[in-house]
Amino acid sequence: MILLEHQAKQLLREIGIAVPDGAIATTPAEAAAIASRLGGEVMLKAQVPRSDRATHGGVRSATSPREASRVARSMLGSSLLGARIDSVLVEERISGRGELYLGAVYDPIRRRPVLVASAAGGTGVENTAERVVREFQVGVGCRAHATRELGRDLGLHGRDLLSFAHVASTLARAFLEQEALLWEMNPLLVTDSGMVALDAHLDIDDNAPPRSLGDPEQPGTGSTGQRQTETERLAAEIDASDHRGVAGRLVEFGGPLALLLGGGGASLTAFDAVLARGLEPFNYCEIGGNPTAAKIQRLTSLLLGRPQVTHLAVMMNVVNNTRADIIAEGVIAGVLSSGRDPAETIITFRVPGHDEARCRQILADHGVEYLDASTSLEATVDRLAAAASKAAG
Amino acid sequence: MLLHGRTPILVQGITGREARMFTSQAREYGANIVAGVTPGKGGDNVDGIPVYDTVREAVEHHRIEATLVSVPAVAAADAAIEAVAAGIPLLVITTERMTCRQVSAVLDEADAAGVTVIGPNSLGIMVPGETRIGAVGGSADQARRWYLPGRVAILSRSGGMMTEIAALLTQAGIGQRICISVGGDPLIGSSFAQLYDQLAAEPSIDAIVIFGEPGGTQEEELARRLQERPGRCPVVAFVAGRFADRMHGIRFGHAAAIVNGSSGSPGRKREVLAAAGALVADRLDDVPILLRQATAPPPTALATGR
Numbered sequence: 001m002i003l004l005e006h007q008a009k010q011l012l013r014e015i016g017i018a019v020p021d022g023a024i025a026t027t028p029a030e031a032a033a034i035a036s037r038l039g040g041e042v043m044l045k046a047q048v049p050r051s052d053r054a055t056h057g058g059v060r061s062a063t064s065p066r067e068a069s070r071v072a073r074s075m076l077g078s079s080l081l082g083a084r085i086d087s088v089l090v091e092e093r094i095s096g097r098g099e100l101y102l103g104a105v106y107d108p109i110r111r112r113p114v115l116v117a118s119a120a121g122g123t124g125v126e127n128t129a130e131r132v133v134r135e136f137q138v139g140v141g142c143r144a145h146a147t148r149e150l151g152r153d154l155g156l157h158g159r160d161l162l163s164f165a166h167v168a169s170t171l172a173r174a175f176l177e178q179e180a181l182l183w184e185m186n187p188l189l190v191t192d193s194g195m196v197a198l199d200a201h202l203d204i205d206d207n208a209p210p211r212s213l214g215d216p217e218q219p220g221t222g223s224t225g226q227r228q229t230e231t232e233r234l235a236a237e238i239d240a241s242d243h244r245g246v247a248g249r250l251v252e253f254g255g256p257l258a259l260l261l262g263g264g265g266a267s268l269t270a271f272d273a274v275l276a277r278g279l280e281p282f283n284y285c286e287i288g289g290n291p292t293a294a295k296i297q298r299l300t301s302l303l304l305g306r307p308q309v310t311h312l313a314v315m316m317n318v319v320n321n322t323r324a325d326i327i328a329e330g331v332i333a334g335v336l337s338s339g340r341d342p343a344e345t346i347i348t349f350r351v352p353g354h355d356e357a358r359c360r361q362i363l364a365d366h367g368v369e370y371l372d373a374s375t376s377l378e379a380t381v382d383r384l385a386a387a388a389s390k391a392a393g
Numbered sequence: 394m395l396l397h398g399r400t401p402i403l404v405q406g407i408t409g410r411e412a413r414m415f416t417s418q419a420r421e422y423g424a425n426i427v428a429g430v431t432p433g434k435g436g437d438n439v440d441g442i443p444v445y446d447t448v449r450e451a452v453e454h455h456r457i458e459a460t461l462v463s464v465p466a467v468a469a470a471d472a473a474i475e476a477v478a479a480g481i482p483l484l485v486i487t488t489e490r491m492t493c494r495q496v497s498a499v500l501d502e503a504d505a506a507g508v509t510v511i512g513p514n515s516l517g518i519m520v521p522g523e524t525r526i527g528a529v530g531g532s533a534d535q536a537r538r539w540y541l542p543g544r545v546a547i548l549s550r551s552g553g554m555m556t557e558i559a560a561l562l563t564q565a566g567i568g569q570r571i572c573i574s575v576g577g578d579p580l581i582g583s584s585f586a587q588l589y590d591q592l593a594a595e596p597s598i599d600a601i602v603i604f605g606e607p608g609g610t611q612e613e614e615l616a617r618r619l620q621e622r623p624g625r626c627p628v629v630a631f632v633a634g635r636f637a638d639r640m641h642g643i644r645f646g647h648a649a650a651i652v653n654g655s656s657g658s659p660g661r662k663r664e665v666l667a668a669a670g671a672l673v674a675d676r677l678d679d680v681p682i683l684l685r686q687a688t689a690p691p692p693t694a695l696a697t698g699r
Contacts, residue, residue: 151588275639319553377677
């Protein structure tokens, strides 16, 4: 789960890392009031889960409460890198002697967490050569001396070195405690009174047990950071309504061809093939495990309830344990409950594997052809493309 | 080989609903499952397989060379470390939804003990005609339909697609020596590159098929490995999810980019694999064709008509 900057900063405050004084505004009037409390000179920062906000106009300055109100009005409700700005963080402006970069992340090759630091913080830090990486073990944590070595590698000394080492140790500890996947401060400002995190990014492991993250009015967003469409939200509800099997992870594309795809790898493969044939899918999704027929029925009805959807294709890999007949039951029930004719609506149904005979019979009863493993995934999409061009006449 | 027909196997979490099912399926396929562990159920048995409270007791009573960890995510890290501590040399973790922190802790222990870990979030391992660990292929009858003994290895980030590819090869008459579902998570015990080194050294394997996906660095790591030390075994690769490259890209934070470079994009993975000498399939159906190309004997003097 990706947290917004102000949520990440709240956590930094709680663990004792300094951040600028500030508050969240959802209206121009609120922005002006916060600016007035902070003495007028402020920064306004769009609260969207994106990097490089500054280069895209998501970080602006104001020198008076009135200007803060004006800037907030132009930012709120607008879109930044595909995300709508619902709130801005209004913060005091702080200057310092230098900008560092400090982050923690899992390295998939070392398979351990690493601290990453650079003496040249700010946007584009991933392209600078001067950065240092220090791995640590989750069972041991990052030793204090390792953070001092990291600071020395950046050329820090004296009080700056000790202050940096303290922040790095604190970050490494919190990274593990919070089950973060990525936590960074960029820039980390060097001031005479210590290090101040001017910006913060935090992504928490979706597999970690849920925890309270401060302001419940401003929840974090899913791992894509994209706003969900109505269909996507309803699909997620259907998936969450029953723990058996996966029937969701739906992404809406808006074309006329609804897709029920599974499992994960096959969904990616089939979706690539669908686009490569020039077909226009309504959606991407993943079915897996053993979802109930009711779950599949609800998902099918949801898709067929969209007016632009004309046809449905069901395609899965050769399944290991998913029951093809249960998928067929659910799909047929979903098509019927949407008031459509299965034979007209379902262009292809390919779920090779368990309980093929019963699956074939259920489909045949409604005039739908069953495809087994003798029709490959690619050949299935070829048939789909041929049927679609015939339907288009 | 990691696993063969006689390898004695332990199942941790054997009394769970799913574990019971694939224990009986795997046994019917030929797997030599000798014991199970479920804390609190010591003394029970599952289809005649003795159940112990601890892995330590299981290894005291049985010679065990591989374990399947099929326990809920909250207990999986401890169960895996218990197996490492008991000296079992191969762990296959099928548990889903472990956190990166838990996985990293397990891998630190496993590395220190020289233990091989497959997974987490793995479907399992299949050695066609000999044995299997996990739910690979479903029932024994189904598994015999989709998997054919032979000389190709499959390494897949998707368990479902491993069986799909095996079925595609089997229908083309190309058998498989071993098929490993490496696991779909960002941190896993054995990457493509690590397994390549083991499998390419195996004389009974002629070629390796990999199924890649968006995200992570495994495909890039394998490409680097192939560039540095070209191996004996040709690699045929398919990378799914190319559509992801066309979608509005979202970058979040800099640390991952610093650590991983520009990796993660399916298009880029295909490029680096091709540049490293792998045969990259555009369509999944091309995999058997490319395999035949890759393993065709070089033209002899006779065949070239001299």
